[in-house]
Amino acid sequence: MEVRVENGGSYEVGKSGWGQSLPVPSIQEIVRSEFQLVPQRYIHENKDGPIISEDLADSLEIPVIDFSFLAKGDEDEVQKLHLACKDWGFFQVINHGVKEEILEKMKAAVAAFFELPFQEKKKYAKAENEIEGYGQNFVVSEHQKLDWSDMIFLFTFPSQNRNFKFWPLSLPGFKEALEEYSREMQKLAEELQANFSVLMGLKRDGLKRLQGGELKQGIRMNYYPICSRPDLVLGISPHSDGTSFTLLLQDDDVTGLQIKHNEAWVPVKPIPNSLIVNIGDATEIQSNGMYKSIEHRAVTNEKKPRISIATFMFPDDEQEIGPVETMIDDQNRPKLYRNIKYVDYVREKFSRKMEGKAHTQFAKLRTSDH
């Protein structure tokens, strides 16, 4: 299938039709063979440092949402959720009801995958014209700076979208762990989506209807090796997620995620057994900019590799995404984004490198358009 993208060119894409990414070396293998080495292609000359002081970072915490209250329809918690999405675009969810054992099994399965010999992992390598599998995404040029991470991305829901050729089925327990974990994330996501619907002035199933039924799901498992010069590299470049929203599970004891808040990079300190939720571009568009899809990045460290597991929830490819009627008010909140078919949005996203908010900009209406 040939895909044309707005910024010029066209390319052939594989089964998912979402995009492609150039092959890159495994940074885990580079570090394994020579720890001190920081190849030029990984050095980000213009990266912003930690803009805020350590002291301030310690006192700033992203909002914490108690999911058990949310599920009971507690008004105060729903209001807290509204403010979290509006002012931060990121929050940590506690009391989410997912058993600790399921989270631990999932983290262990991902750790075991990345510990496999390279030759074994390569069996699940993504093809250049696909985004699913082991490797790296968002690499669109030979000159682009690379991130200090390897990943494996797998489609998980609906279950018929699973391409088992990319799943490390020979790794004992991996399939079970991922299936169980993805099921739990799907349940959590449905309740969150129902809450977002109500907050946007719709019925509980409003967003579900608008986005073509059940949310879809894909899971990106990231591995950030140690780095001798964490000041020079980025684990993952600044970006916003092209999702409806994302659920992130991370190591309890290694901080790496940073989010852009009031022009500063704020580190997110993990609360053990919690999940981080962030608003994605589709929700920013649907909420007509009320809820922000915030830029975030990950940094690395010298001492400990880090694993994170991002569960991406997204609408149906064929669905048109645009500001929902209840969020538009011609006087006070004019329509800020155009309607766009989700698959077109995603293709545009995968045709560029990760770069801040460039993608949501693409869906923004120019002032002259309204």
Ligand code: OGA
């Ligand atoms: C992602 C992401 C952050 C992290 O995978 O989209 O933002 O902390 N990950 O790994």
Ligand code: NI
């Ligand atoms: Ni992200």
